Amino acid sequence: MKELTVEANVKHLDEILAFIDEIIAPYPCDPTIKFQLELSLEEIYVNIAYYAYPNDIGTTTIRSNVHQVENKPPLLVMEIHDQGTPYNPLEHEGPDIGLTAEEREIGGLGIFIVKNSMDNLSYRYQDNNNIFTVEKYLA
Amino acid sequence: MTITTNRESDQVTLLISGRIDSNTSTELQDALLQTIDSTYNVVLDFAEVSYISSAGLRVLLIGHKSISAKAGSMTIKNISSMVLQVLETVGFDKVLSLG
Numbered sequence: 243m244k245e246l247t248v249e250a251n252v253k254h255l256d257e258i259l260a261f262i263d264e265i266i267a268p269y270p271c272d273p274t275i276k277f278q279l280e281l282s283l284e285e286i287y288v289n290i291a292y293y294a295y296p297n298d299i300g301t302t303t304i305r306s307n308v309h310q311v312e313n314k315p316p317l318l319v320m321e322i323h324d325q326g327t328p329y330n331p332l333e334h335e336g337p338d339i340g341l342t343a344e345e346r347e348i349g350g351l352g353i354f355i356v357k358n359s360m361d362n363l364s365y366r367y368q369d370n371n372n373i374f375t376v377e378k379y380l381a
Numbered sequence: 382m383t384i385t386t387n388r389e390s391d392q393v394t395l396l397i398s399g400r401i402d403s404n405t406s407t408e409l410q411d412a413l414l415q416t417i418d419s420t421y422n423v424v425l426d427f428a429e430v431s432y433i434s435s436a437g438l439r440v441l442l443i444g445h446k447s448i449s450a451k452a453g454s455m456t457i458k459n460i461s462s463m464v465l466q467v468l469e470t471v472g473f474d475k476v477l478s479l480g
Contacts, residue, residue, distance in 0.1 A: 252403045277432065277463045284434045288403045339472030343445050351435040351471050358470050 247303040250291045250324060258287055258304055262320065265306050269316045271380045278359040279318065279378055285352035286322050286331070286374060294326025294372070301325070308380070315381035317361075322374045330365045331356070331374055384412045392422040398429035401437030410440040414447060421453030424480070428459035433467055445477055456480045 246261045248254040259280050266276065283304075290302050303323040308316045336354040337346065357363065362377035382399035393416050401409055416423055423444070441457070448455045458480035460468070468474050 255402065255404055274463055274466070280432065281434055281467065284402060288434075288436070337471070339475075341476075343442065343476035344449065346442060346476060348442055348446075349435075349439055351438055355435055355467065355470055 243305050243307045245303060245305045247301050250287075250295055250300045250302045250326070252288055252291050255284060255287065258283060258302075261304060262306060262318075265308060266318060266380060269308060269380050275378065275380055279320075282356040282359050282376060282378075283320065283322075285356050286376070289331070289352055290322070290324045290326065290372075294324045294329065296327065315379040318378050318380055320376050322376070324372050325370055326372065328367050329372055330367075332363060332365050382408065384409065386412070386416065388420075391420065392424060393420045394424040394426055396426040396429070400432040401430060401440070402432065402434045403436040406434075406436035406440050409437065410443060413440060413444045417444060417448045417451075417453070417455075421448070421451065423448060423453070423455045425455065425457045426459055427457055427461070427464060430461065430464055433464050435471075438467070438471060438473060441473065441477060454478060 244265055246258060248257055262279060262283055266279070287302060294300060305321040306319060308318050310316055331353045334353040336357070337350050356376065360376045360378050364375045366373050382397065382401060382405040385396040387394045387396065395412060395416060397409065399405070444455050456478045460479060
């Protein structure tokens, strides 16, 4: 399992995307899947950067690995940790995408995109850590 | 991300190139709202947009609402399949004008 810890600040976005790119680099990966991985990681990380630490500067740790299982495509696992306000993204109420543009509210799309882009999602709160795990088959 | 502005009669086209993410979306929002201030007809040319996240989607909805409020129009054209997939995921293909 490889690990990266950075300050939870949007300015480090390119650094964490490069970290995941490096992990999947040895595996053939469809460009659409790579796009979805980067997109989901950005949404999760930015959510932490904006909301997890309202009163101080915190960090985010990403632990990631690729699992090889016989007869299945490689599976990328990303665990995103923060020590901020307890927040279960799986309980996030998604937008009503049937509304008109005028009725749609600005924002609130990030976690909805993650839920629709990844294959498996789970959340746990452990030892004062929010731990959001997302998994995606690379083919 | 870079933004190139082309003005032809009453239509302004913003040719956007690169990634529209949490770091670049503010620049796009500033350029788009500034353009909407001076015209009723905006085209966003996405031919060279390789990536968009919710930060960029937010800007598109803000732009759409702003120009609709003055009875103008904003059209997004030349969208790549991967960017279109994001727009479709959040239902923006139904609420924005895609050319």
